[in-house]
Amino acid sequence: MNARTNAAREGREERAVSLDHFYDKLSSLAYGGDYNPEQWGPDVHAEDTELMREAGVNLVTLGIFAWATTEPTPGAWDFTWLDAHMDRLAAAGVSVCLATMTASPPPWLARLHPETLPVMEDGTRLHPGSRQHWCPSSPVYRRYAVRLVERLATRYADHPALALWHIGNEYGCHISRHCHCEVSAAAFRTWLRERYGTVDALNDAWSTTFWSQRYSTWEEIHTPRAAPSFRNPAQRADYWRFSSDELLAAYLAEKDVLARITPRLPVTTNFVPVAKTLDLFRWAPHLDVISYDSYPDPHDPDAAQRTAFSYDVMRGLKDGQPWLLLEQAPSAVNWRAHNGRKPPGRMRLDTWQAVAHGADAALFFQWRQSRGGAEKFHSAMVPHAGRETRTFREVTELGAELAAHPDLLRSSPARAEAALLLDWPAWWALETDAHPSEVDYLDGALAYHKALYEASVPCDVVPVDGDLSAYRLLLVPHLYAVSHEAAARLTEYVRAGGVLVMSYFSGITDEHDRVHLGGYPGPFRDLLGLTVEEFDPRPDGTWAEVTHLQGAEAVLDHDGGGPAITRHGYGAGTAWYVGLRPGPEALRELLDRVRAEAGVFPAAEGLPEGVQVRTRVTAAGERVRVRLDYRDGAVAVERGEQAAR
Structure with a gap:
C-alpha cells in the first residue's frame, strides 16, 4: 500500500x-x-x-x-x-x-x-x-x-x-x-x-x-x-x-x-x-x-424524511459547512420498478428542502433527456418533448426563484442542538451474520432521526470522534461495535451535562468484533446504570432483553416483565437506554419527553404536522427561514422579524 x-x-x-x-x-x-x-x-x-x-x-x-x-x-x-x-x-x-x-x-x-x-x-x-x-x-x-x-x-x-x-x-x-x-x-x-x-x-x-x-x-x-x-x-x-x-x-x-x-x-x-x-x-x-446525489421516490410517504436525514449527514461531514446537490431528478427516474413522476410543484419543494438543509447548489441529472442508452427514460431539465413542457416551465420558474435570493449563497446553516451519531465501522460489524436477530443499522438511524424530524427539530449527524460539546441531546442508535476510547468519549459527554439516548444492541463488541465481557452493553454499563444478561428476541421480530438495573430507573417494561426503557442520572447529565424497538408513535413520544428535558425545541413553535422549517444565516447575519409545507407543497422564504419568531 x-x-x-x-x-x-x-x-x-x-x-x-x-x-x-x-x-x-x-x-x-x-x-x-x-x-x-x-x-x-x-x-x-x-x-x-x-x-x-x-x-x-x-x-x-x-x-x-x-x-x-x-x-x-x-x-x-x-x-x-x-x-x-x-x-x-x-x-x-x-x-x-x-x-x-x-x-x-x-x-x-x-x-x-x-x-x-x-x-x-x-x-x-x-x-x-x-x-x-x-x-x-x-x-x-x-x-x-x-x-x-x-x-x-x-x-x-x-x-x-x-x-x-x-x-x-x-x-x-x-x-x-x-x-x-x-x-x-x-x-x-x-x-x-x-x-x-x-x-x-x-x-x-x-x-x-x-x-x-x-x-x-x-x-x-x-x-x-x-x-x-x-x-x-x-x-x-x-x-x-x-x-x-x-x-x-x-x-x-x-x-x-x-x-x-x-x-x-x-x-x-x-x-x-x-x-x-x-x-x-x-x-x-x-x-x-461535499457533494451529493438525491433521488427521493415520489411514491414513498417517508421520502422527505429520508432525504432530510441524508442532507443532515452531508452537512455534518464538514462540521456544518454548505454542500452541493449535484444530482436530483426533475421528475421520474428510470431504475425503480415503478418510476412515478414528480407531481407539479414537487421539484420545487425538493430543491428548497436541499437549500434549507445547507445546499449551495441545486443541479439535476441531467440537462437534456437522452435519446438512447440505459437512462433514456430518466427525466431531464429539457425532456424529450422539449421546451413546451410542464417540466421545463417549472425548471425555468425555479431558476428565477433561486436567483432572487443571492444572499443564500454561502450562508451558514444554523447549528442544531440535537445530534445523531453515525458510525460506519459499527454498521459494517452489525450487519454480519449469526447475531441474536437481524438488526438494520440504517433503519434504526432513520427511526430516531424521524422522531425529531416530525417535530421539526433540527438534527446534525456526527461521527463517534466528533466534537459533541455543542449539543444538548445525542441519539446513539445501534452502536454495536465500539472501542473503549470512543465509549469513554460518550461517557464524558454525559458526565459534562449532555443527554444521551442509546438504543439496544449497542456496546456489544470492540472494534474487532470481539465481545466486551462482563455483561452487555460492555463499556456503557456504568453510564446506563444497568446490565443486560441475555437477549430475548421474539418470534414476531420484536426485540426484548433480560436486564438488571444497577442505578437506573425503569420507565417502561417489556411485555412479560423486565425493564425495557430506562433513565439514569450520570454526572451532570442523563443517559437513557431503549432496550426495544418502539413503534414510530412511541418513539416520538419518548423523544419528545427527552428533548424537552434537555431543552431542545423545534425550529419554530406551533408548526402543524407536515410542515418543516430550517434556518440559514447570511454573511450579514440575517436569519432566513425556509418553510416547507408537505401538505400542499408550498414553500415560503421568511426573513427579518418573521424569520426570527
Whole structure:
C-alpha cells in the first residue's frame, strides 16, 4: 500500500483549498445539471445555450462519461469537442464543474487489460457494457486514469469556464464491496499488514482460533470470498474498511494530479444516498466541498424524511459547512420498478428542502433527456418533448426563484442542538451474520432521526470522534461495535451535562468484533446504570432483553416483565437506554419527553404536522427561514422579524 492509501486509511487532511474561486463564479445559488453534449449535434448545442440562458443555468457538470469520446483509442486524444463546449459555455456565462471522466473506462481498456475488470466473491468476472467496470486496486486502471487526468488538468487549468473539479462519479454505487481478484487480495493483505503489523496480531483481532482459521503467513489470507458457511465476521468488517479506503485511494490518485497542476481549484466527488459502502467521515477531509446525489421516490410517504436525514449527514461531514446537490431528478427516474413522476410543484419543494438543509447548489441529472442508452427514460431539465413542457416551465420558474435570493449563497446553516451519531465501522460489524436477530443499522438511524424530524427539530449527524460539546441531546442508535476510547468519549459527554439516548444492541463488541465481557452493553454499563444478561428476541421480530438495573430507573417494561426503557442520572447529565424497538408513535413520544428535558425545541413553535422549517444565516447575519409545507407543497422564504419568531 502506498503513502496515498495510508493517508486515506488514516483520514489525514492534505491541503486546505479556498472555495473562493468556485463561489466567485456564481452570483447566486448554483443551478443547472449534468450536461452531455457529446450525445448531440451542433443544432442541439445552439438550442442548449439559448435554453440554459432562459432557465437561469449558471453551472453544469461536464464530461462525466466522456472518456471514450476523449480517448477513442489508446493514446489518441481528441479534445476539440470539449474545447468547443467549454468556450461556448464560458461565452454564455455558464461555469463548469469538469469531471475527470474516469467513472466508466472505454471498452478498449478491458480488451487490452482484462485484469482491470472487477471479480465478484463467487469468482464471476464483470464485463463492459454498463459502467464502473473497474477494479479499484488495479494499478493498470489507475495508471490510465491518472494519464487522462494529467491531460485534462494541463489543458483546462486556466480556462475561464472551469469552476470546480469533479473526480469519478458515485464511488461505490456499483462496485459496492470492492473486488475479489488476485490484485485486490494482494492489496487487502498489504492493508492488513499496515493495520495489524504481524500475523499474530491479526489472528488475535479476528479470533481465528475459532473454527481452525488461524493463519501462519500473510499469503494465506484472501478477501472474504464465497465459503460453505458463516464467514469470519471480523474479516468481513475489515474488508468493508479496506474497500472504502481502496476506493478513496483511487480517488486520491486523481486528486494528487489536480492538486499539483491546478492547486487553486477545489475538488469534489458526488456521494450517493447514504449507504454502507463508504465511510463518508473518512472521505470528507479529502473533498474541498461535499457533494451529493438525491433521488427521493415520489411514491414513498417517508421520502422527505429520508432525504432530510441524508442532507443532515452531508452537512455534518464538514462540521456544518454548505454542500452541493449535484444530482436530483426533475421528475421520474428510470431504475425503480415503478418510476412515478414528480407531481407539479414537487421539484420545487425538493430543491428548497436541499437549500434549507445547507445546499449551495441545486443541479439535476441531467440537462437534456437522452435519446438512447440505459437512462433514456430518466427525466431531464429539457425532456424529450422539449421546451413546451410542464417540466421545463417549472425548471425555468425555479431558476428565477433561486436567483432572487443571492444572499443564500454561502450562508451558514444554523447549528442544531440535537445530534445523531453515525458510525460506519459499527454498521459494517452489525450487519454480519449469526447475531441474536437481524438488526438494520440504517433503519434504526432513520427511526430516531424521524422522531425529531416530525417535530421539526433540527438534527446534525456526527461521527463517534466528533466534537459533541455543542449539543444538548445525542441519539446513539445501534452502536454495536465500539472501542473503549470512543465509549469513554460518550461517557464524558454525559458526565459534562449532555443527554444521551442509546438504543439496544449497542456496546456489544470492540472494534474487532470481539465481545466486551462482563455483561452487555460492555463499556456503557456504568453510564446506563444497568446490565443486560441475555437477549430475548421474539418470534414476531420484536426485540426484548433480560436486564438488571444497577442505578437506573425503569420507565417502561417489556411485555412479560423486565425493564425495557430506562433513565439514569450520570454526572451532570442523563443517559437513557431503549432496550426495544418502539413503534414510530412511541418513539416520538419518548423523544419528545427527552428533548424537552434537555431543552431542545423545534425550529419554530406551533408548526402543524407536515410542515418543516430550517434556518440559514447570511454573511450579514440575517436569519432566513425556509418553510416547507408537505401538505400542499408550498414553500415560503421568511426573513427579518418573521424569520426570527
